[in-house]
Amino acid sequence: MKTYKIACIPGDGIGKEVVPAGQAVLEALGAVSRFKFDFENFGWGGDWFRAHGEMMPQDGLDALRGKDAILFGSAGDPHIPDHITLWGLRLKICQGFDQYANVRPTRILPGIDGPLKRCTPEQLDWVIVRENSEGEYSGVGGRVHQGHPIEAATDLSMMTRAGVERIMRFAFKLAQSRPRKLLTVVTKSNAQRHAMVMWDEIAVEIAKEFPDVTWDKELVDACTARMVNRPATLDTLVATNLHADILSDLAAALAGSLGIAPTGNIDPERRYPSMFEPIHGSAFDIMGKGLANPVGTFWSCVMLLEHLGEAEAAQTLMAIIEQVTADPLLHTGDLGGKATTQQVTQAVCERITGALAQRKAA
Ligand code: NAD
Ligand code: K
Ligand code: MN
Secondary structure, X not given: OEEEXXXXXXXXXXXXXXXXXXXXXXXXXXXXXXEEEEEEEOOOOHHHHHHHOOOOOOOHHHHHHOOOEEEEXXXXXXXXXXXXXXXXXXXXXXXXXXXXXXXXXXXXXXXXXXOOOOOOHHHOEEEEEEEOOOEEEEEEEEEXXXXXOOOEEEEEEEOOHHHHHHHHHHHHHHHHHOXXXXXXXXXXXXXXXXXXXXXXXXXXXHHOOOOOOEEEEEEHHHHHHHHHHOXXXXXXXXXXXXXXXXXXXXXXXXXXXXXXXXEEEEXXXXXXXXXXXXXXXOOOOOOXXXXXXXXXXXXXXXXXXXXXXXXXXXXXXXXXXHHHHOOHHXXXXXXXXXXXXXXXXXXXXXXXXXXXXXXXXX
């Protein structure tokens, strides 16, 4: 029987609640499938930092290298500065494994009440592709004369031709694989006149490789308005690290809640394990209470299964997630309901087991 080696890194805050939930769901799927999972848990994050002075061990990437995929929760601790938790864990893995494509699907799931009242689920079906290795989060910059009136600080947005070409090609390819074959290249080349102009030029070049993809350009600020006012005109989007970070939180909110949205940090060349996580963070306001919505993590598990090539199991899980979101009694607080993380997880696991019983009977 095929066994997939999965690293689980819950991290901080509600990551410690939703990752075990995701693991339970994968375990339930493994029990009814022709494959199973071999999980290894890594207790990295804020607690590890308090004990060891770092968010993960120096040789942590080596421990992950042989895994088939990583399931991640969140990096962010109320008592540690965010730039330390983010750079010390999540970005260390994303950049260390060159997971340069961050893929963020957004749909309005059945039963979920989004703020776009005029919008039907058919009119909002997006995938945002975020450049995940350079740009605004390349870490280049510095501070001088700290604390003095002449203090200056920079965060350089560094983009390379190779980096932009590969994310653009990835986005065109993804758009090509979707029914509408539609790509919006998000830019800010009116104000950012060097890197973003190169970004636009490369889009034109790569587009020639994909004559069957219809594409357009949109400035990032205008894109936020378009997402709200004309959602159906968008399908696949590609944007820089920072722009897509912001657009995808907006997308998640428009689809009903940050608690639902999934993402994959993908190494398309499959040199390293890819990492799947809900897009939300540690949610300090609800952590430790069992109130976190695990659906974003479950949907991330769907992406993980797709990445492993287990399309049938991915479809089964997605269909079950949709059955569960359709039931208001299984909505967590962020969706206006009263259900707990555990109740939603149990409902999903029971349906997985039930799906098997049905298959056996058929
Ligand atoms: P957040 O996503 O943690 O929370 C924003 C709001 O959404 C909160 O009100 C929270 O309760 C709610 N929310 C988020 N996920 C939810 C869920 N699953 N169920 C129910 N409600 C949910 O964002 P933030 O407050 O900006 O960040 C908190 C910490 O998390 C910070 O340290 C930040 O750096 C970190 N963070 C980490 C990641 C990551 O590891 N990928 C992503 C975002 C934020
Ligand atoms: K996360
Ligand atoms: Mn974010």
